[in-house]
Amino acid sequence: MTNQSHTPSTSPTKTTVTVLGLGAMGQALAGAFLEAGHPTTLWNRTPGKGDDLVARGATRAATAAEAVRASDLVVVCLYDYDVSQAVLGPIAADLSGRTLVNLTSDTPERSREAAAWAAGQGIDYLDGAILVPVTVIGTADALLFHSGPKSVYEKHEGTLKALGGNTVHLGEDHGLAAVYDNALLDFFWTSMSGLVHAFALAGADGVKGADLAPYLSALLAIFPESIASTAVEVDSGEYPGEQAPLVTEAANVDHIIHASEHRGLDVESLNGIKSVLDRAIAKGHGTDGWTAVIEAVRAPVPGAAAH
Template sequence: MGSENRAPVTVVGLGSMGSALANAFLEKGHPTTVWNRSPEKAEALVAKGAVSAATVAEAIAASKLVVVCVLDYRAMREIVDSLGDAPAGRVIVNLTSGTPEEARQTAAWAAERGVGYLDGAIMATPPMIGSEHALIFYGGPKAVYDEHASALASIAGAGTYLGEDAGLPSLYDVALLGMMWTTWSGFMHSLALVGSEKVKAESFLPFAQLWFEHVVAPEIPKIAEQVDRGTYPDGGSALGMQAVAVEHLVDATRAQNVDVALPEFLLDRAERAIKQGHAGDGFAAIYEVLRKPQS
């Protein structure tokens, strides 16, 4: 693909993700300049047509759009601060992992230096970058995002702008990762339970998949709707009744000599929700406990 109508891009940081980002820009025809503290990491990209800058100043001078993917926010700020005066007219898209507060602080830091800034969170593995399955969240000034959305589409078919708040991408990131980890942990706890009686995971798997597909997953949109409304209809299975079943889970877990921390956590939150008056509500009423820190 020719690069005549493709905006130049600079990629700073060539770890596995940064290299994947640079490679995607190259494949979509963007003149791509790269820089990394260890120059040898640029060699494969140079062989594909990238330009390896000798210094970070040279790299940032090469393109208006600068995509940064380094170890952390402090490393990103140190790199840009090392340039002295902010490069005129540059836009930094920071795809470094961090917290929402770090993202907001870095957005303020960039504004003080007159640098256009978008914060992003990558919800993909390096091999997915550049495909329609890659998802990247962005936050920051809409005008900045709109100006560079076409170029950014080269690294993720599902680039999603979340709004002016630079912290939202990181918040979505940790929220989705938390959902993933807790789901996996719940499944592994189930495997530990049946495994205590020498049941193989592959034997239990078909039933877990059917249960998730037909019972667990269909409830997720309903829970989201209930949370937004702030009402939690019981659906024929009130929390007070379900808490008894959760207590059975705790007892069975202990009897099978399996780690009891996960079901005990669940039982504690269910009991706290009941004490707050939600015994007759549905299971989603536990949200009212989870959304506030324990006093």
């Protein structure tokens, strides 16, 4: 028996794909398209990336325009929309008549601006967001959001699902993918910040991270129910606080701030939480539950500059 290397199928029925941007994520995207059998063309702003992808059958283009002309579907994954627009602007004529999927992270406003630009150039456009690390791309668990015309999404849905089995079209508004992305990452990064702070707080008294970790993991068990109930309260505008009113929660946060300060720890994030709590209480929500802080989050901070 002879050993045979795996070569992805390049059936004529497979959509041709170009990937612009070969950072770690861009390379993962291109690899997933190759694995699914899509003829894949690559381009990166700086040379020296993607050699392994070329060895697997991808085509390296000398210019972005050449890369775009090679495919029906163009996927962009760059640093931000300033960078993506700097790349795409000069090759608008080459993109005309093709479908552009922008998986670059930024804000909903930038997504909608990019969509308006694409419409003016005759480019079918989908905005997107990637919610998993590079190691998960191409698997059934990979979550990716897309927003924009449903007809454009449905045309390329089979190809885009090569990037992840959990690929979702959120709606016609091009900004929705970024809205969901920003909101989920807001939750993730503030949670991760709290996690690190908790380790620092316990560690200041000699508690090993490994000793605290099982109890932090157990605490996560309450989150699914908390998320569901908080969603109901946010949508209804009712914040029952019989079991734990905001005035009590504010006192608890104060205790953590004092303990952290005593141990020389940074308390900036905790002070931010306490500030929001105090403003919610000042607005008359002291007897309401935790979700009532959304009324302070939504209200501008007095004296804060508008953005």
